[in-house]
Amino acid sequence: MRRSGSGPSTDAPRGETVGYRPLYRQVYDTLLRRLADAVWQPGQLLPSEGQLAAELGVSQGTVRKALDALTADSLLVRRQGRGTFVAEHDDQQSVFRFFKLRPDADGGGIPDSRVLALSRGTANGDERERLDLPRTAQVVRIERLRSVAGRLCVCETISLPESLFPGIAELSLPNTLYSLYATRFGITIGTARERLKAILLPAREAALLEMPEGTPALEIDRVAMDLEERPVEWRLSLCLTQDMHYLSVLR
Amino acid sequence: MRRSGSGPSTDAPRGETVGYRPLYRQVYDTLLRRLADAVWQPGQLLPSEGQLAAELGVSQGTVRKALDALTADSLLVRRQGRGTFVAEHDDQQSVFRFFKLRPDADGGGIPDSRVLALSRGTANGDERERLDLPRTAQVVRIERLRSVAGRLCVCETISLPESLFPGIAELSLPNTLYSLYATRFGITIGTARERLKAILLPAREAALLEMPEGTPALEIDRVAMDLEERPVEWRLSLCLTQDMHYLSVLR
DNA sequence: GAGTGGTCTAGACCACCTG
DNA sequence: AGGTGGTCTAGACCACTCA
Incomplete structure (x- = not known):
C-alpha cells in the first residue's frame, strides 16, 4: 500500500495541505472496491487482519481501523473468535x-x-x-x-x-x-x-x-x-x- | 480507573463470562456521567487526552477510544489542533x-x-x-x-x-x-x-x-x-x- | 513553537469460537 | 490447542490551530 496523497502526482509528500488521505482510508477504499466489484461475496469470510495487513504492507492496527469503518457502514460483520464476513442484507433481521x-x-x-x-x-x-x-x-x-x-x-x-x-x-x-x-x-x-x-x-x-x-x-x-x-x-x-x-x- | 468487571463483587477477575466490561467502556461511562451531571457545560473545552489519561490512570489510547465513542454518539465534538468540546445542539445546523x-x-x-x-x-x-x-x-x-x-x-x-x-x-x-x-x-x-x-x-x-x-x-x-x-x-x-x-x- | 487531536506501528494479553 | 477479533499500552510522527 503506497503511503501517498491522492491525485495524479507521484510521491507527493504527505504534508500537502490538500489531498492528504490517511493510510487507513486508502485501505478502506481498496477493500471497498473489492466489495463493490463483488470480489468477495456476501456472507464470505475475509482473510484475517494479519493476512490483510501483510498483503497490503501495513500494520494490523491500520487494517483494523479500515475494517471497523466498513463495519460501521454495515458492509462487514465482525464476529469475535470467528472472523470478518461480508454483510448479508437479506437476513430476516x-x-x-x-x-x-x-x-x-x-x-x-x-x-x-x-x-x-x-x-x-x-x-x-x-x-x-x-x-x-x-x-x-x-x-x-x-x-x-x-x-x-x-x-x-x-x-x-x-x-x-x-x-x-x-x-x-x-x-x-x-x-x-x-x-x-x-x-x-x-x-x-x-x-x-x-x-x-x-x-x-x-x-x-x-x-x-x-x-x-x-x-x-x-x-x-x-x-x-x-x-x-x-x-x-x-x-x-x-x-x-x-x-x-x-x-x-x-x- | 479500576480494571474490573461490573457488579458488586470486588476484584472479580476480568475473565468472567458475564459482566465483563472493557476499560474504555468504563472510561466512557465515567465521562458520560460528568456530561449527564453537567459537570462539563455545552461548548466547554475538555482536558486534553493526556490529562484525562493521567487523571484516570489509563493510557492515552484508551481515553481516545472512549472520546471517539462519545463523539460518535454526538455528545462531544473534536477539533484537530484545538481540543475536545462538549457538543452544542442549539447551533443553527x-x-x-x-x-x-x-x-x-x-x-x-x-x-x-x-x-x-x-x-x-x-x-x-x-x-x-x-x-x-x-x-x-x-x-x-x-x-x-x-x-x-x-x-x-x-x-x-x-x-x-x-x-x-x-x-x-x-x-x-x-x-x-x-x-x-x-x-x-x-x-x-x-x-x-x-x-x-x-x-x-x-x-x-x-x-x-x-x-x-x-x-x-x-x-x-x-x-x-x-x-x-x-x-x-x-x-x-x-x-x-x-x-x-x-x-x-x-x- | 507549543499544544492539540489524528495516524501509524509493534507487541502483549484477553475473550471467544471451533475442532 | 490454535486461530480470530477485541483490548490495552507505549511511543513516534504528522496535521492543524493559535499565540
Missing part, C-alpha cells in the same frame, strides 16, 4: 434496514410482496431527475403490493435503469429485491434517502389496497444509492398507516 | 438533528415557534405510557405552532414531567426547547424515537393551521430520551406536507 413500516401492535413478521405489473420504457422526467439519467435512458418499472401479517399495506412503483439491471424484467422477482440486486447484478445498496408526505389515496391505488378513495396514506419517495453513492433505484410507495407506523430513530 | 421537516424547494431556514397555550395537570394514559410515569404524576403541556420560511406547517403538543422540569411553566420559552432543557434543567436529549402516520386534520388543528378540515397531514409521535435513555419528553406533532416533506436517511 436485515430486511428491516430499509423497511421502516411497523405494526402498531408488536410483532408482524416479514413483509410479503406480489408483483402486479412489469413494464419497460423511456425514463420520464421524475425518473431522470431521481436517477440522474440522460434523456433517452430506458427503465424497467415494477408495480407491486406488499402485506405485513396478512394485511395489505403498501402499493409501490419501482423504477430501475435498464443499463444497470439488464434482463431483470425476465427474472422471477423475490420478495427482497436488494439481495437480487447484489447477487445477480453486483449492485449493493449502501444508503437510501426517503422523503415522506401525507397524501390522500387516488382512486386507482385505493382500489388496489381495498380502501375508500381519499383515505389518508403515507407517500414514501425513496432513492437508493450503491456503495459509491450513485442513485440506482427510485421507488414511490403509498402506505396505509391505520394499523402501522413509520419508525424513525434520531440520534 | 444542529436544530435539524431532530427537526426532519424540509421544504420541497431548497433553503427554508430555521423553524419559528409561537406558543398557544401552557397548562399543568395530572398525566393522562398516553403521557404515563410514553413517559413511564406513575398514576399521580404531574405534567406540563405546551401547545404551539411552528412555521418554516413564514409558512405555518406544524401544530404540536409537548408533555413534560413536572418533576424533571420544575417551574418550566413560568419561563419564557425559546424557539429551541432542547437547549433550554440542557441549560436550565441539566437534561440533554440524546435520542428520539418517532412514529409517523398519515391522518386527516381534525377541525381544531385545521383551524389553527388555517387549512380545511380533513386535509391530510403527517402525525409525528415523538418520545425524546436523555443520555441515559430515560424518556423525558413526549411530543405529538401534526405537520402539513403540501410544500414540505419529512427527510429520512437510511444506512
Whole structure:
C-alpha cells in the first residue's frame, strides 16, 4: 500500500495541505472496491487482519481501523473468535434496514410482496431527475403490493435503469429485491434517502389496497444509492398507516 | 480507573463470562456521567487526552477510544489542533438533528415557534405510557405552532414531567426547547424515537393551521430520551406536507 | 513553537469460537 | 490447542490551530 496523497502526482509528500488521505482510508477504499466489484461475496469470510495487513504492507492496527469503518457502514460483520464476513442484507433481521413500516401492535413478521405489473420504457422526467439519467435512458418499472401479517399495506412503483439491471424484467422477482440486486447484478445498496408526505389515496391505488378513495396514506419517495453513492433505484410507495407506523430513530 | 468487571463483587477477575466490561467502556461511562451531571457545560473545552489519561490512570489510547465513542454518539465534538468540546445542539445546523421537516424547494431556514397555550395537570394514559410515569404524576403541556420560511406547517403538543422540569411553566420559552432543557434543567436529549402516520386534520388543528378540515397531514409521535435513555419528553406533532416533506436517511 | 487531536506501528494479553 | 477479533499500552510522527 503506497503511503501517498491522492491525485495524479507521484510521491507527493504527505504534508500537502490538500489531498492528504490517511493510510487507513486508502485501505478502506481498496477493500471497498473489492466489495463493490463483488470480489468477495456476501456472507464470505475475509482473510484475517494479519493476512490483510501483510498483503497490503501495513500494520494490523491500520487494517483494523479500515475494517471497523466498513463495519460501521454495515458492509462487514465482525464476529469475535470467528472472523470478518461480508454483510448479508437479506437476513430476516436485515430486511428491516430499509423497511421502516411497523405494526402498531408488536410483532408482524416479514413483509410479503406480489408483483402486479412489469413494464419497460423511456425514463420520464421524475425518473431522470431521481436517477440522474440522460434523456433517452430506458427503465424497467415494477408495480407491486406488499402485506405485513396478512394485511395489505403498501402499493409501490419501482423504477430501475435498464443499463444497470439488464434482463431483470425476465427474472422471477423475490420478495427482497436488494439481495437480487447484489447477487445477480453486483449492485449493493449502501444508503437510501426517503422523503415522506401525507397524501390522500387516488382512486386507482385505493382500489388496489381495498380502501375508500381519499383515505389518508403515507407517500414514501425513496432513492437508493450503491456503495459509491450513485442513485440506482427510485421507488414511490403509498402506505396505509391505520394499523402501522413509520419508525424513525434520531440520534 | 479500576480494571474490573461490573457488579458488586470486588476484584472479580476480568475473565468472567458475564459482566465483563472493557476499560474504555468504563472510561466512557465515567465521562458520560460528568456530561449527564453537567459537570462539563455545552461548548466547554475538555482536558486534553493526556490529562484525562493521567487523571484516570489509563493510557492515552484508551481515553481516545472512549472520546471517539462519545463523539460518535454526538455528545462531544473534536477539533484537530484545538481540543475536545462538549457538543452544542442549539447551533443553527444542529436544530435539524431532530427537526426532519424540509421544504420541497431548497433553503427554508430555521423553524419559528409561537406558543398557544401552557397548562399543568395530572398525566393522562398516553403521557404515563410514553413517559413511564406513575398514576399521580404531574405534567406540563405546551401547545404551539411552528412555521418554516413564514409558512405555518406544524401544530404540536409537548408533555413534560413536572418533576424533571420544575417551574418550566413560568419561563419564557425559546424557539429551541432542547437547549433550554440542557441549560436550565441539566437534561440533554440524546435520542428520539418517532412514529409517523398519515391522518386527516381534525377541525381544531385545521383551524389553527388555517387549512380545511380533513386535509391530510403527517402525525409525528415523538418520545425524546436523555443520555441515559430515560424518556423525558413526549411530543405529538401534526405537520402539513403540501410544500414540505419529512427527510429520512437510511444506512 | 507549543499544544492539540489524528495516524501509524509493534507487541502483549484477553475473550471467544471451533475442532 | 490454535486461530480470530477485541483490548490495552507505549511511543513516534504528522496535521492543524493559535499565540
